Amino acid sequence: MARKKIKLVWINEDARRRATLKKRRKGLMKKVKELAILCDVRSCAIIYCPHDPKPEVCPAIEETTRVLNDFRSLSEMEKSKKMMNHAAFLQQRIAKRHEHIRQYDLEKRQLESTALLLECIAGSSILLLSTEELGSLTVQLNHKAKAVQERINELQNLIPAPPQASVDEDHNVGLHNYYEEMQCSAATT
Template sequence: MPRSKVKLAFIENKKARKSSFMKRKECLKNKLKELCTLCGIEACAIIYSSYEPGLEVWPEDNTAFQNVLNAFLTKLPMERNKFMSNQDSYMKERISKAEGQIKKQIVTTRDFVKANLMSDCLSVATTRTEGSCGL
């Protein structure tokens, strides 16, 4: 049974917001740990928070974190940015995808209207003796 879609909105209550952040932070770290274990990848996370001073890194082993970070930083910027995403690039991607779907739907609708019009003309033409569709 699929989960219902979560409505993303700013949490007004400060205590609830902090509690939600703490829970989601732990879930994020657990997911990273699972990815590393199951897929055999190296990953790290840097988490900034207004609730705690400084920053938090995962994995907590400093050498493992440094290895992943150095491997990332030694890549060329073009290769580094290839799979990176931020809110701006994500929204542009979603907009272009939606525009493509709209164009595809316009073509489908146009073809459907043409087919219906042709069907109407042919049905009228068979009932009339002149053979015109009466448009």
């Protein structure tokens, strides 16, 4: 059975708040260990509680100290390379959403212009179209013409060229055909 969604608000009752902290802290420490095992990353967690004199450390104090010392030994650029604050994270998400919207808008316009092209091919009059629709239709036709030309070029590159006869051979064949025609016409007259 699924858990009900809880509201993330300050728990007023001290006993309930401590019990929740104990449960959540235990779950968080378990997640840190699982992350280290499943993803093969060096991770640690240090949790300070207002009612406990010393912090709880996961995995162990020695390993946590090593992880923190390794992190401190990195240059400032390496430390902050993949870090981001909440505002930067939200800006990145917004930019990605804007890009998705732009892509969907582009696809929508392409589908509309394709539908318009198909309507015109089916016999719909282009006299009833607006300037914007005519521009869209022109872009669509240019795109299709370019695709057809590229395909023709591909096919021409696949077909081997017939062997070229020399100019003298063509001239001689032409003369031979001319003399034969002359002889046929002389024989009939």
